[in-house]
Amino acid sequence: MRHKNNEKSRKIIAAATKIFAKKGFYKAKISEIAKEAGIADGTIYIYFKHKDDILIALFEEKMKEVLGNMKKQISLESDPFAKIERFAYFHLKLIEDNKDMAEIIQVELRQSSKFMKNYQNKKFAQYLDLIGDIIQEGKEKGLISQDIIPGIAKRAFFGALDEMSRFWVLSKRRKYDIETAARQISSYFINGMKN
Amino acid sequence: MRHKNNEKSRKIIAAATKIFAKKGFYKAKISEIAKEAGIADGTIYIYFKHKDDILIALFEEKMKEVLGNMKKQISLESDPFAKIERFAYFHLKLIEDNKDMAEIIQVELRQSSKFMKNYQNKKFAQYLDLIGDIIQEGKEKGLISQDIIPGIAKRAFFGALDEMSRFWVLSKRRKYDIETAARQISSYFINGMKN
Amino acid sequence: MRHKNNEKSRKIIAAATKIFAKKGFYKAKISEIAKEAGIADGTIYIYFKHKDDILIALFEEKMKEVLGNMKKQISLESDPFAKIERFAYFHLKLIEDNKDMAEIIQVELRQSSKFMKNYQNKKFAQYLDLIGDIIQEGKEKGLISQDIIPGIAKRAFFGALDEMSRFWVLSKRRKYDIETAARQISSYFINGMKN
Amino acid sequence: MRHKNNEKSRKIIAAATKIFAKKGFYKAKISEIAKEAGIADGTIYIYFKHKDDILIALFEEKMKEVLGNMKKQISLESDPFAKIERFAYFHLKLIEDNKDMAEIIQVELRQSSKFMKNYQNKKFAQYLDLIGDIIQEGKEKGLISQDIIPGIAKRAFFGALDEMSRFWVLSKRRKYDIETAARQISSYFINGMKN
DNA sequence: GATGAATGAGGGTTCATTCAT
DNA sequence: GATGAATGAACCCTCATTCAT
The missing domain is CATH 1.10.10.60 (Homeodomain-like)
Structure with missing residues (x-):
C-alpha cells in the first residue's frame, strides 16, 4: 500500500x-x-x-528509529553493565522526548494482539533482544551469574523501565529525574545479576 | 446504579x-x-x-480481590525478602489462574486514562504500595540499602513482573515455569537492593 | 381495562x-x-x-369535567350573546386554572389523530357544539344573521380562544388579563355575527 | 451544519x-x-x-416562503379590510395547497416549545404581525375601533383560521369551500372590529 | 391486586471506507 | 494523485410492556 x-x-x-x-x-x-x-x-x-495499518506503520517507523538509536548508544560502551545503564537512561530519555509516541506504544501496543491478529511485532522483539544480548555478553564475560536467564531478565528489565515511563506518561508531572530513575533501575539489575 | x-x-x-x-x-x-x-x-x-461502567466495576472488583489475597500472602512471611519472593510468585500465579482478568488489566488498564477521565485507579495504587511498604520495611530493618527509592523500586518490580506476565498472556504457551520466573525476578531485586 | x-x-x-x-x-x-x-x-x-390509553382517558376525564362545567355556566345566561361572552371568559379561566391540562389538550390533542387511529374525540365535538348551539339559538331568535354558518363560526370562535390560551400556556407570563381577552374576543364575534 | x-x-x-x-x-x-x-x-x-434540526429547518424554510407569499398578497390590497379578507383566503388556500406542511405546522409546531427549548419561532411571530400591522393600520385610518387590542385580535384571527384549517387537515374531506370559509371568518372580524 | 426486575425490539447516530469527479 | 460527499453497516442505549413472586 x-x-x-x-x-x-x-x-x-x-x-x-x-x-x-x-x-x-x-x-x-x-x-x-x-x-x-x-x-x-x-x-x-x-x-x-485500513485504519489499523496506520498504527502498524507507526509502530514500524518509530520502532525502527528507536532501535537504531539504541543500537548506536549501546555500541558506545564496551562494558555490559555500562551498556545496561546507558540503555536505561536512553530508554527513559526517549520517552521523555517522544511523549506521544511513548503513550501510543504504552497503551496501544498492548492492544495490538487484539486487532492485528497477524501482526508480529518483530521490531519490539529486536528491541528486547538488545537487552538479552547484553546480558548474554555479561554471562560470557563472567560478569553476570550463569543462573540468570536472559529471556526472563530482558523482559524484567524492560518491564521495569516501561512501568516507570508509563507512570510518567500518564501522570503529567515527573516526580524523579531521568538520571536518578535510570541509575536506580539499572543498579537493581546490575547488582542483582552480578556474579 | x-x-x-x-x-x-x-x-x-x-x-x-x-x-x-x-x-x-x-x-x-x-x-x-x-x-x-x-x-x-x-x-x-x-x-x-454505561459500557464503561462495566469495565470500571470489573477493575474494582478484581483489584479488591487481588489486593486482599496478596495482603494475606505477604502477611504469612515476616522477612521482607521472603515477602518480595512471595509477592512475585503469587502475582504470577494470579495471572496464570486468571488469564482473562490479567489480559484485561494488562491491556485495558492502559487505556483507562483515555476513556475514563475521572477514574482514579486507587486500588492499583494500593497494590503498588504493598511493594513499597515491604521495601520501606526492609530499609528500616537495615536489610535494604538506604539508597533505594521505594517509589521507583516498587514500580520497577511491578513492571518486571507485569511484563513477564504480559508475555505469558499474549503468547499462548508458557516458556518458563512460574516458580523459576518468580525466583529469578525477585532475586534481581533482592540482590539488587540488598544492603 | x-x-x-x-x-x-x-x-x-x-x-x-x-x-x-x-x-x-x-x-x-x-x-x-x-x-x-x-x-x-x-x-x-x-x-x-397502553401508554396511549392514559392519554385518551385523560382527555375523556378532563373533557367530561370541562364540558359539564361549561354547560352549567352557559345555562346561567339566557341571552345568546351573554352566553358567548361567558363561554369566552370561562374557557380562558379554565386554561388559567388548569395549566397542565390545557397544555396537554393544546399540544397532544393535535397529535391524537396520529397515534390514536380509532379515537374519535367525541367530547371535543360536543364542546364545539356548545358554541354551535348558542349560535343556532341566536339565529333562531333573530339576533344573529342568517348568513352565519354555525359549523364555521363555532370553530372560528373556539380557535380564537384556543390560540389566545396557547399563547398564555407557552409564554409563562400573561400579557392581558382574562376579562379583557374574553371581552375582546367575544365582542369580535358578537358584533361580527350580529344581525 | x-x-x-x-x-x-x-x-x-x-x-x-x-x-x-x-x-x-x-x-x-x-x-x-x-x-x-x-x-x-x-x-x-x-x-x-440531529433529527430535531430537520424539523427546525423545515419550519424555517416553509415559514419563510409562506411569509413572503403572504406579504406579497397583502400588498396587493390597500384597504385594511380587503387585506384581512385576502389574508384569510390565502391562508386557507395555502393550507389546501400544502397539506403536509400544514399538518406539520398544525401538529408539530405545538410541540416545539417542548423539544426545541431554545428555538424561538421568529418567523411565526412575524406572520402574526402581518395581521397585527393590518389592524394597526385600520385603527390609524379610523376604520377599526380604538378599543381593539391588536395583540389579542391578531391571535384571535389567526386562531380562527388555524382551527378551521386544522379541521380540514384532520378530516379528510372538506365540508365548506375555501372562499366561503374565508369570507365568513374575515367578516366576523371585520364587522366585529369595525368602528 | 401490586410489584419492579427483566425483557428485547427498535432507532438515532457514528464513522471507516468508497468512488465519481 | 487528491478530494470530500456519500454510503450503510454497526451498536449503544431506551423504555413500553410483561410476568413471576
Whole structure:
C-alpha cells in the first residue's frame, strides 16, 4: 500500500501519532487525522488500506528509529553493565522526548494482539533482544551469574523501565529525574545479576 | 446504579471479563456480554449505566480481590525478602489462574486514562504500595540499602513482573515455569537492593 | 381495562397530567408517571393497557369535567350573546386554572389523530357544539344573521380562544388579563355575527 | 451544519415534510426519510446534526416562503379590510395547497416549545404581525375601533383560521369551500372590529 | 391486586471506507 | 494523485410492556 510519496505517508503518521496519543486508537477518527495532516480523508486511503495499518506503520517507523538509536548508544560502551545503564537512561530519555509516541506504544501496543491478529511485532522483539544480548555478553564475560536467564531478565528489565515511563506518561508531572530513575533501575539489575 | 442483586451484577462482570479479554473493550459488544451472561441486553443497563461502567466495576472488583489475597500472602512471611519472593510468585500465579482478568488489566488498564477521565485507579495504587511498604520495611530493618527509592523500586518490580506476565498472556504457551520466573525476578531485586 | 378501583385510576391520570404537560407525551416515561403517582410501573398496566390509553382517558376525564362545567355556566345566561361572552371568559379561566391540562389538550390533542387511529374525540365535538348551539339559538331568535354558518363560526370562535390560551400556556407570563381577552374576543364575534 | 449543497438539503426537507406529516415527528424514522429522499441514512447527518434540526429547518424554510407569499398578497390590497379578507383566503388556500406542511405546522409546531427549548419561532411571530400591522393600520385610518387590542385580535384571527384549517387537515374531506370559509371568518372580524 | 426486575425490539447516530469527479 | 460527499453497516442505549413472586 505504501506508495513512493513517502513525504505524505510520513505526514499522516505524524498526525496519527498526535491524535492516537490524545484520544487512543479507537476514539481517534480518520477525519481528525486527515485534518491534522492537512489532507482529505480519502487521501489517507491512498497510503493506508485500513485504519489499523496506520498504527502498524507507526509502530514500524518509530520502532525502527528507536532501535537504531539504541543500537548506536549501546555500541558506545564496551562494558555490559555500562551498556545496561546507558540503555536505561536512553530508554527513559526517549520517552521523555517522544511523549506521544511513548503513550501510543504504552497503551496501544498492548492492544495490538487484539486487532492485528497477524501482526508480529518483530521490531519490539529486536528491541528486547538488545537487552538479552547484553546480558548474554555479561554471562560470557563472567560478569553476570550463569543462573540468570536472559529471556526472563530482558523482559524484567524492560518491564521495569516501561512501568516507570508509563507512570510518567500518564501522570503529567515527573516526580524523579531521568538520571536518578535510570541509575536506580539499572543498579537493581546490575547488582542483582552480578556474579 | 448497582442494585442489591449482586448476583446478577457479578454474572455480568464475569461475562464481561471473558468477552473483554477475548475481544478487547472496544470490540466487545454489549449484546455479546448479555448473551454470555444469559440475560437480555437491557438488563445490563439496570446494573450499569454505561459500557464503561462495566469495565470500571470489573477493575474494582478484581483489584479488591487481588489486593486482599496478596495482603494475606505477604502477611504469612515476616522477612521482607521472603515477602518480595512471595509477592512475585503469587502475582504470577494470579495471572496464570486468571488469564482473562490479567489480559484485561494488562491491556485495558492502559487505556483507562483515555476513556475514563475521572477514574482514579486507587486500588492499583494500593497494590503498588504493598511493594513499597515491604521495601520501606526492609530499609528500616537495615536489610535494604538506604539508597533505594521505594517509589521507583516498587514500580520497577511491578513492571518486571507485569511484563513477564504480559508475555505469558499474549503468547499462548508458557516458556518458563512460574516458580523459576518468580525466583529469578525477585532475586534481581533482592540482590539488587540488598544492603 | 378500567377497574373498579377508580381512586388509583385517577391518581395515575393526575400524575400523567403533570408529566405529559411537562415533557410531552412522547418524552414522558411510564416510570416517571408511576413515580409521580407513588405506585409501581407495572401497576399502571393493571389500569391501562397502553401508554396511549392514559392519554385518551385523560382527555375523556378532563373533557367530561370541562364540558359539564361549561354547560352549567352557559345555562346561567339566557341571552345568546351573554352566553358567548361567558363561554369566552370561562374557557380562558379554565386554561388559567388548569395549566397542565390545557397544555396537554393544546399540544397532544393535535397529535391524537396520529397515534390514536380509532379515537374519535367525541367530547371535543360536543364542546364545539356548545358554541354551535348558542349560535343556532341566536339565529333562531333573530339576533344573529342568517348568513352565519354555525359549523364555521363555532370553530372560528373556539380557535380564537384556543390560540389566545396557547399563547398564555407557552409564554409563562400573561400579557392581558382574562376579562379583557374574553371581552375582546367575544365582542369580535358578537358584533361580527350580529344581525 | 448546512453545506453549500442546498439541493440535497431541500430534498431531505421535502422528504421529511412528507414523512412527518404522515407519521408525526416522533414516529417518523430517519431511515424512512432517507429512503423517501433517495439517499443513505448517514447522508442526512451531513446536512443536519440531529433529527430535531430537520424539523427546525423545515419550519424555517416553509415559514419563510409562506411569509413572503403572504406579504406579497397583502400588498396587493390597500384597504385594511380587503387585506384581512385576502389574508384569510390565502391562508386557507395555502393550507389546501400544502397539506403536509400544514399538518406539520398544525401538529408539530405545538410541540416545539417542548423539544426545541431554545428555538424561538421568529418567523411565526412575524406572520402574526402581518395581521397585527393590518389592524394597526385600520385603527390609524379610523376604520377599526380604538378599543381593539391588536395583540389579542391578531391571535384571535389567526386562531380562527388555524382551527378551521386544522379541521380540514384532520378530516379528510372538506365540508365548506375555501372562499366561503374565508369570507365568513374575515367578516366576523371585520364587522366585529369595525368602528 | 401490586410489584419492579427483566425483557428485547427498535432507532438515532457514528464513522471507516468508497468512488465519481 | 487528491478530494470530500456519500454510503450503510454497526451498536449503544431506551423504555413500553410483561410476568413471576
